[in-house]
Amino acid sequence: MTHPEAAERFTADVDRTTWHDQSLWFIRQKRDRMTYQLPEWEQLRELASQIKEHALSRLDAYLEEFERNAQANGVQVHWAADAQEHNEIVLRIIRQHQAQRIVKSKSMLTEECHLNPFLEQHGIEVVDTDLGERIIQFTNEPPSHIVMPAIHLKKEDVGRIFHEHLGTPEGESDPQRLTETARQHLREKFVAADVAISGVNFAIAETGGFVVCTNEGNADLGVTLAPVHIACMGIEKIIPKLEHLGVFTRLLARSATGQLSTTYTSHFHKARPGQELHIVLVDNGRTTQLGRPDFRNSLKCIRCGACMNTCPVYRRSGGHSYDFTVPGPIGAILSPNIDLKKHSSLPFASTLCGSCSDVCPVKIDIHVQLYKWRQLIGQANAMPAGKRLGMKGLAAVLARPKVYARLGRVARKMLAMTPYALSHNGKLNPWAIARELPEPPKESFRDWYAKTQM
Secondary structure, eight states: HHHHHHHHHHSSHHHHHHHHHHHHHHHHHHHHHHHHTTTTHHHHHHHHHHHHHHHHHHEEEEEEEHHHOOOOOTTTEEEEEHHHHHHHHEEEEEEEEEEEEEEEEOOOOHHTTTTHHHHHTOOOOOEEEHHHHHHHHTTTTOOOOSSSSTTTSSSHHHHHHHHHHHHHOTTOOHHHHHHHHHHHHHHHHHHHHHHEEEOOSSEEETTTHHHHHHSSHHHHHHHHHHSEEEEEEEEEEEEEEEGHHHHHHHHHHHHHHHHSSEEEEEEOOOOOOTTTTEEEEEEETTHHHTTTTTGGGGGGGOOOOHHHOOOHHHHOOOOOGGGGGSSSHHHHHHHHOOOOTTTOOOGSSSOSSSSSHHHHHOOOEEEEEEEHHHHHHHHHSSSSSSHHHHHHHHHHHTOHHHHHHHHHHHHHHHHHHSOHHHOOOOOOOOGSSSOOOOOOSSHHEEEEEEEEHH
């Protein structure tokens, strides 16, 4: 299903679409208030961008340095070329310990690799311990947002899900009582877990350590109690030195949720006594993106979700309409790198307004990269036939100023003559479904300019 088709299903529920839009814009406003409090905000963004640029330029060297230092700390380091190899490495570690019960904190990489269904196919129970992730795990859905995976659901939806799966009273929708139910349910899973899996927010080459940021403390609880900790990490998460970390932690929470910092910023360097610590370093298309000069900057992403919170298309169409692990503007850049044909509609799911680039804490030129993907998709004839023909026709008109001017005059006259009931009929004119059609001007800017300049 293409993005327009999936978005049409989401927007059919007008109330939910409006609520989703307003909820994400509320987070965007919190982000703005936090950034205004830091006079050095733009300097932090520039510094973070430069650090990432440097790290990507010497990615191989820093990954090898990280491996050496992690191994010196007693950590077992594994390398995975793709999702399949990542999943097989995790399965092998689990089987070495004859483990059956796995707790997992939020990790977009494991979502990208589809780790949960892979392990479940081999008879291993996986419990997502992030509250939002656990909710959507019950409904067998993917995350719709990389920071707030269940943002598309209302508290009444959560109450219904918990009633079905956790036995809460029917109709219960009080957030505090629902959260307490989830807490008690997950504590049992933490205590019984044989293996804990976590993601990685930042890895430091200089120390061989890594950092996991959460607001619920679920990652800490899982890896503290379980005898085996497996950390799954995309290779782009590396930064050179420990002194660089503070730049990113100041940017991350402010950009993601409008907080001063995440509630838990946990550092891991070695396993506790009696525990094993494994790190799986995953490529899965990242080196391909690194080799694309126009798109390598997308690997700077720190997964804050700020571009999603501000994007007018994402806010109105929902994360599931992107059919990719990372939705929104940044996902629309990453996805064609994985499968150009399958995700060819995503770079067009943008107004190119540039708001995503404006809020990106590491200054990724997101809207520019979306435009460049559109060119490549067009050159590869990977867009739908209707869009391809429409773009060719539009290009022919825009290349001929006189034809464009004549068609504009015809359109203004036709719109002026069209009855209101027809011009604002959603079936005949989709533009009018969610917005008022403006009254056509009596003359174009071109005509006005020609008269005033004579």
